[in-house]
Amino acid sequence: MNAGSLHNYSIDIENAVVSYREDVALRGVSLKVKSGEFVGIIGPNGAGKTTLLTIVNGMGRLLHGQVSVLGYTLTNGNGHSLRKKVGYVAQAQTIDPRMPISVREVAMIGRYGRLGLFRRPGKHDWEIVDTALDMVGMTHLARRPIGHLSGGEQQRVAIARCLAQEPEIFLLDEPTASLDWKAKTDILELVKRIHDARKLTTLFVTHDLSALPIACDRVVLMKDGLIRDEGSPGDLLTDVKLGQLYDMPVAEVEKRRGAAALA
Ligand code: ATP
Secondary structure, three states, rough: OOEEOOOOEEEEEEEEEEOOEEEEEEEEEEEEEEEOOOEEOOOOOOOHHHHHHHHOOOOOOOEEEEEEEOOOOOOOOOOOHHOOOOEOOOOOOOOOOOOOEHHHHHHHHHHHHOOOOOOOOOHHHHHHHHHHHHHOOHHHHOOOEEEHHHHHHHHHHHHHHHOOOOEEEEEEEEOOOOOOOOHHHHHHHHHHHHHHHHHOOEEEEEEEEOOOHHHHEEEEEEEEEEEEEEEEEHOOOHHHHHHOOOOOHHHHHHHHOOOEEEE
C-alpha cells in the first residue's frame, strides 16, 4: 500500500470494477467523498452497495479502476493498514445468549487492530472503550453478556466497538435493518450525533428512506452495479426518481413511502 501525499478527498474511487466469479458487482463506479461528509447510499437488492463499502474497507478485489482511501492507493490484498482507520457496522445479527463475552469486552475488540495480536489492553484502552460506551449510552449495561441485549442495544455496542477503534471513516451497512421504529430512530440520531461530534467521513447504506434527509449531506442512487445519480436528498428522493430506481410505478412508491422503507 502506498500512502499518498496531499489528498482532497477521504475517498476517491475511479471507475471501479469488482466481480465475484461470474457476477459483476460493480461495473465502473466512480465516487469522491470529502473528509467529514455524510453520504447515504440507496438502491435495490444486489445493486452493489455492500461491495462499494467493501472496497472502501480495503477488502474487495478490483478487476479494474483505482481506489484511494485516506491517501492510500489500494491494490488487491493490501488493505490491512487502512482497515485500522475504517470502522464498519453491519446489520444486527442474532447472538447466542450463552456467548460468554460482556458488552465491555465486545467494545474492546475495536482496539485490537491498534494493539496487535500480542499486546494486552492497558488502562488507556479501557478508558477509550468506556468513553465509547458512554457516548452510545451503554455504560449501565457494560458488564452484561452481549447476547442478553436487545437488537437496538447490540447495535449501540457495535457502534461503540467502532468508536473504540478511533476510525477516520465510518461505514454503516443497513445498521437499522430489523430494528423496531423507536430503535431505528435512536440509532439514526446516535449516528448523526457521532458524525457531528467526531466529523467522521460517513457512508450509510440503508433502505430506510426517512433516514436520509435527516442524516445525509448527499445521496447516491445505485442499481445494477452502477451509480445512477447523486445529489441532495431533496433533489433525489422524489417519487419519480425512486420509481425509476426500484422499477416501480410512482403510485406504488407513494404508497410504500408511507411505510418509509423500499426494501
Ligand atoms: P442488498 O441490498 O441485498 O444487501 P447490495 O446492493 O448491497 O444488496 P451487494 O451485496 O454488493 O449488493 O451484491 C452485488 C452483487 O454481487 C449481487 O449480485 C450479489 O449476488 C453479488 N455478490 C455479493 N457478494 C458476493 C460474494 N461474496 N460472492 C458472490 N457473489 C456476491
